[in-house]
Amino acid sequence: MGIVMFVDETTSGSRSDGWGLEIAEERLAVRELIRRRVFQEVAEYNARTPAVFQGLVQPEDTERVLNGYALRTPRRIDPETQTELALKAFAGNGFLVLVGDRQVTELDEEIDLVLGTEVTFLKLVPLVGG
Amino acid sequence: MGHVQRYKDLIRQRTADGDLEELAVDLLKAAVTNKGNWTGLWDGVLARLLELPPEARARVADGLVTQYHSEQAGPNARENALILLGIVSRGLPPHDRLTAERLSLLDKISRQHSFWYGARYENLIEAELAAGRPIAPAVVATVRRSVLHAYQNEDLPRTAKKLTEPPLNVGEQWAEAALRETGTAWRELLAHTATATAAKPSAKWDQQASALVGPLGADHVRETVLPWLALAGRPRTFELERGPYEPDINSAYDPYNANALRGLAWLLSLLPPHPDTARALGALVETSLKKVAGLGPRNPKVANAGVNALARIDSEAALAELARLATRVTYKNTAKLLDAALETRAVALGLSREEIEELAVPAYGLTEVGRAERRLGEATALLEVQGSRAVLTWTSASGKPVRSVPAAVRRDQAEELKELKAAVKDIDKMLSAQSERLDRQFLADRTWSYAIWRERYLDHPLVGTLARRLLWTVDGTTSGYAEGSLRTLTDEPLTEGTEVRLWHPVDHSPAEIVAWRDWLERHGITQPFKQAHREVYLLTDAERTTGTYSNRFAAHVLRQHQFHSLAAARGWRNKLRLAVDDEAPPPSRDLPRWGLRAEYWIEGDGGADYSDITDSGTFLRLRTDQVRFYPIDAPENSAHCAGGEYHMWLRDGADPVDPLPLTDIPPLVLSEVLRDVDLFVGVASIGNDPTWQDGGPGGRFQEYWTSYGFGELNQSAETRRLLLDRLIPRLAIADRCTLEGRFLHVKGDRHTYKIHLGSGNILRTPNDQYLCIVPKSNPATPQSGYLPYEGDRMLAVILSKAMMLAADTKITDPTILSQL
Numbered sequence: 001m002g003i004v005m006f007v008d009e010t011t012s013g014s015r016s017d018g019w020g021l022e023i024a025e026e027r028l029a030v031r032e033l034i035r036r037r038v039f040q041e042v043a044e045y046n047a048r049t050p051a052v053f054q055g056l057v058q059p060e061d062t063e064r065v066l067n068g069y070a071l072r073t074p075r076r077i078d079p080e081t082q083t084e085l086a087l088k089a090f091a092g093n094g095f096l097v098l099v100g101d102r103q104v105t106e107l108d109e110e111i112d113l114v115l116g117t118e119v120t121f122l123k124l125v126p127l128v129g130g
Numbered sequence: 131m132g133h134v135q136r137y138k139d140l141i142r143q144r145t146a147d148g149d150l151e152e153l154a155v156d157l158l159k160a161a162v163t164n165k166g167n168w169t170g171l172w173d174g175v176l177a178r179l180l181e182l183p184p185e186a187r188a189r190v191a192d193g194l195v196t197q198y199h200s201e202q203a204g205p206n207a208r209e210n211a212l213i214l215l216g217i218v219s220r221g222l223p224p225h226d227r228l229t230a231e232r233l234s235l236l237d238k239i240s241r242q243h244s245f246w247y248g249a250r251y252e253n254l255i256e257a258e259l260a261a262g263r264p265i266a267p268a269v270v271a272t273v274r275r276s277v278l279h280a281y282q283n284e285d286l287p288r289t290a291k292k293l294t295e296p297p298l299n300v301g302e303q304w305a306e307a308a309l310r311e312t313g314t315a316w317r318e319l320l321a322h323t324a325t326a327t328a329a330k331p332s333a334k335w336d337q338q339a340s341a342l343v344g345p346l347g348a349d350h351v352r353e354t355v356l357p358w359l360a361l362a363g364r365p366r367t368f369e370l371e372r373g374p375y376e377p378d379i380n381s382a383y384d385p386y387n388a389n390a391l392r393g394l395a396w397l398l399s400l401l402p403p404h405p406d407t408a409r410a411l412g413a414l415v416e417t418s419l420k421k422v423a424g425l426g427p428r429n430p431k432v433a434n435a436g437v438n439a440l441a442r443i444d445s446e447a448a449l450a451e452l453a454r455l456a457t458r459v460t461y462k463n464t465a466k467l468l469d470a471a472l473e474t475r476a477v478a479l480g481l482s483r484e485e486i487e488e489l490a491v492p493a494y495g496l497t498e499v500g501r502a503e504r505r506l507g508e509a510t511a512l513l514e515v516q517g518s519r520a521v522l523t524w525t526s527a528s529g530k531p532v533r534s535v536p537a538a539v540r541r542d543q544a545e546e547l548k549e550l551k552a553a554v555k556d557i558d559k560m561l562s563a564q565s566e567r568l569d570r571q572f573l574a575d576r577t578w579s580y581a582i583w584r585e586r587y588l589d590h591p592l593v594g595t596l597a598r599r600l601l602w603t604v605d606g607t608t609s610g611y612a613e614g615s616l617r618t619l620t621d622e623p624l625t626e627g628t629e630v631r632l633w634h635p636v637d638h639s640p641a642e643i644v645a646w647r648d649w650l651e652r653h654g655i656t657q658p659f660k661q662a663h664r665e666v667y668l669l670t671d672a673e674r675t676t677g678t679y680s681n682r683f684a685a686h687v688l689r690q691h692q693f694h695s696l697a698a699a700r701g702w703r704n705k706l707r708l709a710v711d712d713e714a715p716p717p718s719r720d721l722p723r724w725g726l727r728a729e730y731w732i733e734g735d736g737g738a739d740y741s742d743i744t745d746s747g748t749f750l751r752l753r754t755d756q757v758r759f760y761p762i763d764a765p766e767n768s769a770h771c772a773g774g775e776y777h778m779w780l781r782d783g784a785d786p787v788d789p790l791p792l793t794d795i796p797p798l799v800l801s802e803v804l805r806d807v808d809l810f811v812g813v814a815s816i817g818n819d820p821t822w823q824d825g826g827p828g829g830r831f832q833e834y835w836t837s838y839g840f841g842e843l844n845q846s847a848e849t850r851r852l853l854l855d856r857l858i859p860r861l862a863i864a865d866r867c868t869l870e871g872r873f874l875h876v877k878g879d880r881h882t883y884k885i886h887l888g889s890g891n892i893l894r895t896p897n898d899q900y901l902c903i904v905p906k907s908n909p910a911t912p913q914s915g916y917l918p919y920e921g922d923r924m925l926a927v928i929l930s931k932a933m934m935l936a937a938d939t940k941i942t943d944p945t946i947l948s949q950l
Contacts, residue, residue: 093933096861103862122857124930125905129671129945 154193216253304361323393377424403445453490460698496591878938
């Protein structure tokens with residue numbers, strides 16, 4: 001058991017301090033790691049239901065605003081649905097996950113979570129031809 | 131109107147009552163009422179005043195002096211008193227009322243550019259003349275300038291006519307040199323040049339000018355006048371006071387002297403032709419078209435006179451100068467004149483306009499391509515074109531190279547040396563003009579017969595230095611010049627052919643383009659302009675979808691004035707957008723060879739409260755929209771200057787002409803037009819100006835600014851670079867990425883790409899083909915990942931592009947696939 005640090009690396013040069021999440025297992029699949037993160041941030045949101053949701057992926061029926069997504073009507077977010085969205089986004093290059101100094105690309109890849117492991121999420125943008 | 135009648139009545143009444151000193155007070159009150167503007171019906175009041183007998187007027191004059199000195203008189207009242215004094219004392223015996231005060235007011239006037247005729251300052255001059263004193267040259271200059279806009283007024287011009295000395299206005303270096311260097315014999319000639327107020331000289335004007343030149347001697351006149359022209363446009367000898375909202379009058383020509391300059395240009399064309407004359411007139415045209423703040427081109431009238439003069443001179447040097455100017459001048463009126471002059475010459479010789487431009491390139495004494503040797507006494511001068519510059523080197527009598535001009539040459543061959551140095555300058559200028567002309571040949575789509583092409587291009591002593599560094603298509607085979615001969619890619623000599631074209635990369639495969647780049651490198655050839663490395667813009671699928679327009683360069687914010695001059699330099703027609711209720715056509719470029727017209731749609735952007743405009747009401751910035759093509763003879767589109775849709779307003783219920791499908795546009799034309807537009811955006815966009823970090827007025831361009839970057843990396847791009855440097859080794863695609871200079875190079879399976887760290891634009895290597903991939907503006911699915919911060923969106927874009935391109939075989943988006 002140990003604390004895994006989730007770091008959202010800002011592309012403007014600074015890093016967020018990160019937040020810790022207690023994880024009992026020593027090895028975990030990437031899929032499960034993402035699920036834990038999403039569950040945690042949804043749980044925190046649902047506890048307070050602020051106007052803006054700050055999470056890994058945009059919930060359905062929300063508007064993008066500065067620093068998050070605004071819910072048209074205040075409601076609870078379903079962690080399962082949100083996890084589905086996050087996994088889909090990962091598969092579609094919506095964001096990158098770095099564990100330690102290595103990018104993980106497969107959802108089923110098992111990773112070793114030694115003490116103080118840092119998991120970094122990097123946002124990407126969808127592209128089309130012009 | 132009631133006022134006017136009241137003062138007329140007052141004059142009668144005061145005269146009858148003998149209260150003439152009192153009348154002075156009334157007149158000053160009248161001046162307050164009409165704000166010192168004695169025009170229109172107020173003329174009648176002055177006339178009434180002048181009808182009074184001299185002794186009565188003398189008493190009014192005394193009254194004015196009293197009022198001038200009275201305690202309650204402010205500066206305005208004093209000025210009015212001085213002017214009224216001038217009026218009432220007309221024809222009175224000489225007196226010394228307020229003389230010093232008048233002189234000081236005149237001194238003040240002499241520092242102004244001009245005054246309005248309603249101010250009646252001519253009365254001050256008249257008073258001075260009546261006192262028998264000469265008028266200071268600076269005052270004369272102001273009066274003359276003022277006369278040029280004294281409409282429907284006779285008093286001021288009448289007074290100005292009395293001021294015949296000096297023949298030119300003081301204050302400009304060239305005019306003062308002319309006044310200093312010439313004696314009485316020249317006065318009449320100089321005065322005659324100042325009468326050049328028409329667009330073209332009349333036969334009578336020419337006749338008179340020739341008659342005046344006669345006794346002075348044509349050569350003497352030319353040698354005296356040419357150095358003056360070189361001084362035109364230099365800083366004034368004394369500055370004029372510039373009022374608010376006034377253009378930069380100190381950089382403008384003195385309008386009175388401008389007529390004289392025009393006259394001098396005409397005069398020169400009446401003298402026997404001389405290379406120096408052509409050179410000086412060409413320089414005058416360029417100086418006169420330099421832009422002045424708040425005014426635009428300094429003085430198109432003088433520039434046009436220079437062109438007219440060159441057109442009248444029947445010499446090779448003059449023709450060459452016209453051809454050179456035709457490639458440099460972008461000011462529309464002057465460009466039209468140049469065009470007409472060359473056309474006339476072409477018709478006279480039975481040639482096409484293009485041919486006359488080709489034939490007009492002189493060799494300037496070069497005996498072989500880019501080289502000439504001249505013996506001057508014991509020494510030898512070697513004139514050589516190196517790159518795009520002419521260089522002069524010397525060898526002494528003993529055959530040793532020497533650094534500077536040998537003393538013996540300086541002493542004994544001063545004349546020849548001067549000529550040689552002038553040739554060096556001419557060659558420099560002509561090289562850049564020719565390089566620009568050749569660059570324009572891509573869209574002219576010219577073909578030459580082999581023999582003519584060799585003579586006018588490859589083997590031409592001057593043009594050859596450029597042509598031998600370019601690639602040509604001879605009967606379908608690409609060839610370049612190396613090691614004394616025209617060669618193919620495999621270095622086989624190519625000695626003959628029938629038809630030659632200028633090579634353009636759009637017609638060739640990337641492999642071939644790269645092979646030629648290697649070839650140029652191998653032979654150490656630097657091209658005079660981008661040819662082998664020219665950016666190619668191919669039609670994208672998005673453009674196939676939009677059909678009749680390209681959105682590739684839409685939604686940029688450009689600095690209007692910079693865009694305007696760039697557009698003119700690339701042969702586009704454009705009108706500056708003013709913040710007025712008017713319509714204007716879009717910037718457009720005619721492509722007569724193709725029967726097409728390209729349009730780039732723009733609109734003015736002055737901000738919500740129209741604060742982003744210049745003093746003259748011109749928008750500082752533009753927003754951009756589509757690029758479209760129309761048949762060249764389609765009616766003009768137009769849109770409101772401040773924005774709104776472009777449309778064709780047609781008479782008689784005619785249907786508007788539809789834009790042409792982009793698929794119908796020849797790839798070469800599309801590529802060259804989009805290259806122009808990319809240049810406009812690349813250079814004039816506010817996005818590449820580091821001073822816009824704050825997002826401009828009210829920060830409203832912040833987002834645009836941050837999302838944009840071109841050219842050198844700005845600070846944020848440098849930071850991005852450092853970040854990528856740290857990030858890339860950790861990514862799964864690390865082995866496919868390298869950071870080099872301003873680009874992130876990404877090796878895909880199909881191609882290698884480079885992504886600009888500033889703008890995120892992608893070029894496909896090695897042929898620099900622009901790859902259009904943009905962020906999806908409105909993602910339908912929530913797949914856009916989000917992290918709880920607002921970071922550097924551009925880095926995300928670059929990373930996303932790198933990820934996508936590293937696995938370019940997995941791309942499914944058809945609009946991207948079609949570009950690969």
